[in-house]
Amino acid sequence: MQVKDIMTQALDKIESTASLTEAAKHMSYRDVGILPVSKADQIVGVITDRDIVIRGLAQDKQPGQTTVSEVMTTNLIFCSEGDDIHEAGKLMEEKQVRRLLVSDQNDKLVGVLSLGDLAAKCGEDIFSGEVLEAISEPATPLR
Template sequence: MRVGEICTVETIYCKRDETVQGAAALMRKHHVGDVVVIEQPNGERTPVGIVTDRDIVVSVIALGLDPASLLVGDIMSDDLLTTSEDDDVYETIERMRFRGIRRVPVVNSAGGLTGIVSVDDLLEFLAEEMGELSRISSHQQAHEKRAKQ
């Protein structure tokens, strides 16, 4: 299955010059735990970083810094892993596992932001897959019962 089929398309984003407080307000308003940082060089929203609620707590609040005076570009994770909407789900899971990343922006062929895939999205997908696998046994047992009659 393709990542584009399971990702969340309503992605919250901002630019590097947004304040950390502004990014936190976006997270609160949209009930999300991250904001994708974008640039728009050719009109495409190109992801260049990500800021999570944990980044804000660990890098700003815990250090006693003022979130209104810091910019998202100052604290964002800029070693950004992205995945194409056409990439295979299992390959993306492996890349996320290898890097220890819980959220990955999804991009189109032009590099524009089209969504985000999170560990929660992937767990939901895998749970559905496991459910389908579990039905194989019950179908097999029903088939065997019919064959014996």
């Protein structure tokens, strides 16, 4: 099974100059936890619900006055729509991420593959459980 068979295809983007409030409202309306961030038609990052909380609210930033670009994740991790889902799962494990951006053969963003997509759509509970376990391991031991 390929990534394109289970990824989320309908992607909304948000401009890097949008406020955190706008991003949160957009996520709420679309019932998503991630939005690709664009600047001049280029994807420059992603904003997640976790980014808004951890890098925004927990740092006492004002959501109406703080831009998406101030708290977005810029370390983008892509897979290809033609990749096998097991390859994508291993990439998630290696990078310890719950979502991958998906590009086509022209490097155009065409979707997002989430851990939820793996769990709900691939039909392999053991596989998705193994990916979740590996992603959930702390990168460094807790002290």
